[in-house]
Every structure is written in structure tokens, then in C-alpha cells.
Amino acid sequence: MSSDPEEDYVSWIQTFCESFGHDYFVPVSQDFIEDDFNLTGLSSQVPYYREALYTILDYEVETSEDQPNSVSGAVNSVATTTATTGAASTSATTANATSNGFNDNSRELPNKVLLARSAELLYGLIHSRYIISKPGLTAMATKFERNEFGSCPRYYCDGMHLIPVGATDIPGHETVRLYCPCCNDIYLPSSSRYLNIDGAFFGTTFPGLLVKMFPEIENQCRIRTQRFNSQDFGIKLFGFKINELSSSGPRMKWLRLYPSTEAEKEEYENCELGLPDEFEDLTGSESDMEVGEEEEEEEEEEEEGEDDDRTMASEN
């Protein structure tokens, strides 16, 4: 899709948001990007920061491809092609870049492919900031309302709409996941097209803020949980429940439980600031106890320190 700048001008941002698999993104407003305050710290995270920023804003950008020619002549065409290359950096540009990219002695001009990547990265990081600002939250809430992020696959959530979330705020670690405010759990997107979208482009903060900013979401969840709380699901064999002492018995009920009886509600209030003492040691001592039991795993234990990014979203 090549667009003539005169006839049908499509901005880089619009192209990016409309390209395949990018339907979770909202267009970030030009004003937000132009305000330098909003971009604090991003220059150290994104290579070719200036050029990437100009690409996003549809300014003219020099790339290494047009260096051999006189700069002034080529700038115009390059600016538009980089803009439209967008997310899907085509194989044609790759070939172009490899053939051209090496023989010029330009010091720091990026080639188109690198620039396209940088621009996407920068846009994603700006996006994660934008969606926790007021206009961004509103834009995302509209998408949420329209169910554009999909519905919760859990049966008892009754099609609650999902909210995109990242496991970490550092790009390049985890792909995007979906948070269900009803069961308070995170799910993988149902389609593989979202599997290459970085979770950091949405950030860890967004779902919590959205839920708090729009209390009707919590309301919807309350209605759903009240409706299904009475239905005590557990697998049955010919109508008989499996006892919890059996290894196939119910062991995960706590995961979806809500306090219902008076005693439970009181217990719940006691969890205000921490676990009650007698259970503090139960959950605490457990992990100490296991260290002794798992001597056979010791060769793997040395690696355990490195994987905190994976468990980041799941600290209990």
C-alpha cells in the first residue's frame, strides 16, 4: 500500500494501528507525543530515538539509503516510504537495506528496517504511557466497552470483557496478556496474531487504573460474581462430588472463592493488612521446609535467581 502524500494521506500512527494484529492499540494523539515531558527517559531505551520520533510524527527522516544521492533530492520520497513501511517491514525493504546499507559510510543514519523497528518500539512505549493518561484511558475504555480485546474464556465470568496487560514494563520480555477484572486472572490472547505484541506496550499499570477509573467495570464484575458464587463447581462422578482427600479432589476452590458466611467475612476483614499470625508461619515455613526435601533438584536450583521477569506478575 503506497499512499501519495497529496491524495490520501495516511499518518504513520494510523497505519500502525490498522495493520494486522495491532487492533489492541489506540492512536496516540499528536499533542501527547509532541510534549517532550511525556517522553522523558525514552531516548535511552530506543535506538535512533530522534529519527524514530520523526517517523511517528510523519516528519522527513534521512535514512542511510539516500545518503549516496544528494540528500535534498531524496528526502521527500524517503519520508513517505518510511512512513508507510509501518509495522510490516516488507522483505523488499530488507533486501534493499542489506544491499545498500553497507557500502555507504554514513555515521549514524539508520537503515529503513532498523528505523521501522525503532519507531514501533518508541510508539509502543509512548502508547503504554498514553493509555494511563486521561484521554488514553477514555480511548481504551471505549475499546474495552466494544469488547475489542475479547471476552474472558472462563465460563463463570460470562463473557466479561478483557483488558490488555503486560507482565513487565521493560520491552522485549513478555508478550501481551489479557486481564479479566471479574476473575482477577490473566489469560493468553485467543489468537496467535497477538503473540508478537510486546506486553510493555500496555504496561503493568493499565488494567488496575482502568478498573479504578471506571467503577462500572467493578460493578459489572460484582453482578457476575454474585450470580455465580452460589454455583459451587466441582467435578462429579455420577452426581457425587469427589472428596478433597482424593488426589483428583477439589484443591483449587480457594482460587475463585469469595467470603460468604459471617465467619468468613470476619476472617476476610482480618486479612486487611496481612495474613493472620497462625497462618503466616504456615505459608512461610512451607518454603523453608521444602528446601530440605528437594535435594535432588539441586542442580537446577542455581538458575532460579534469573527468572524473575517471568514471575513478576505472579508474586503471591
Added chain:
Amino acid sequence: MSNGNEEYGTDSSSDYTEYWIDLFLGIKGNEYYCDIDDEYIRDRFNLTGLNQEVSRVPTLIDIITDSIDIESQPEEHREVLEHNSRILYGLIHARFILTSRGLNKMFEKYRNGDFGYCPRFHCSLHPLLPIGLHDQPRFASVKLYCAKCEDLYNPKSGRHAVVDGAYFGTSFPAMFFQTFPQVIPIHTKDTYVPKVFGFKLHDYSKLNRWRELQRGKLEKRLVKQGIEINNVVGGFVGKNEEEVEVKK
């Protein structure tokens, strides 16, 4: 019709090759079914009571087992017969998958992930099992059960969302795990609490603590009964194991 045979890979050595069951299993949306043994269908004992759900059971059985061709029936009945055959197949299927032959066939499908994987992130793609919420047909569509989080999920595809849950039955997952206790997963304790700028939201966090308390109580009860719960089948992942498992 003939290309149907190639598609479903049936033997095309004789003229009469389109086996009803193979055609049926090849239809999109029927991926959850396993094929029922002929002998099981022919055994009248196994069909006790099914004539209340569908009419003309003997004819339907002949159609399912290819004893008669549906083409030999009067034209105006064919559609109803085909429709009822599918219902009957489903109802027999619910009974068959509770037998040891059926369980083994379903085990194979489970291992291949034919029923899909749990979408819950902390379940790390645990394979699912089909389950019905009712044993009577026409109540609810099939749901999927994840043994790791012990929860129910809607099938991903709309094609599966129209399959009747009664064709799998309410007892199937329980029977499955009674028969194959070795595939009962170790449950994970991981939960998610939404955070804003790195700080956990209080009310979610409080609820989560209470749930952990409930789990603690359960663990206490189990330990009291002398049941091993750390990193065993049906138990919970211990802290160390958890991190090792993430690594894998």
C-alpha cells in the same frame, strides 16, 4: 461424496467406503469426539433408555454402523434421520467415554491436545478436557475443564460452542482422572494481583490474602490426614519447584 473419502482418509478399496462415523468425525466442529467401537454401538444394553431421547433407534444404529445406507430411506426422512443419528451418536459417546476403551481413546486425544489448552496464563498451557454441565441433552453446550486450575472454560471456536455438553457428560473428567491418576497435575499457587505503578491494589490484594488463607487451611487439613501435598500429583507446587518449572 468421493472427495469426502480422501479428506477423512478412509479406506477406498471397496465401492462402499464412506463410513458414517468417519464422515461424522471429519465434520468441522466434531474434533472433540472419539470414534466409538462398532460392538459398543451394537450392544443393546449400552443403549438402554436412549429411545426416550430419539425415535427409531434401530434404524439410526443401522445408519451409524453403515448397515443400511441413508439413501435407501425415503427422501423426506433423510434429514431428520441424519440429524437424529448425530444426536444418538453423541449420547452413546457420553456413555462410551466412561468405559475403559473410551477412556483410553480420549486419553490419546488429551495427550495430543485435541481439546485445546487452558488459556489461563498461570496454567502454562495445560491440556483441557470436555465436560457437560448436564447429562440431559439440549441444556447447555460443551465446556472445557482444566485440571490445573479446576475451572471451566468456553471453547475457543464457535463451532465447538454449539456442541451439546450432554455428548460428553458431567462425569467424564472425574472418571478420567480416577482412571489416569498419573496425569493429575500439580496445582500452581500463582495468582495475579493488579498493580498501579508497582503497588498492588488493596482490595484485590486483601481478597487474595484471604484466598491464600483458605488454601492454607486446606493444606493444613490435608497434612493432618497424612496426605503429601508438596509437588505431588494433585498437590501444590512448592516454591523451589515453581521456579525450576518456569525455567523449563
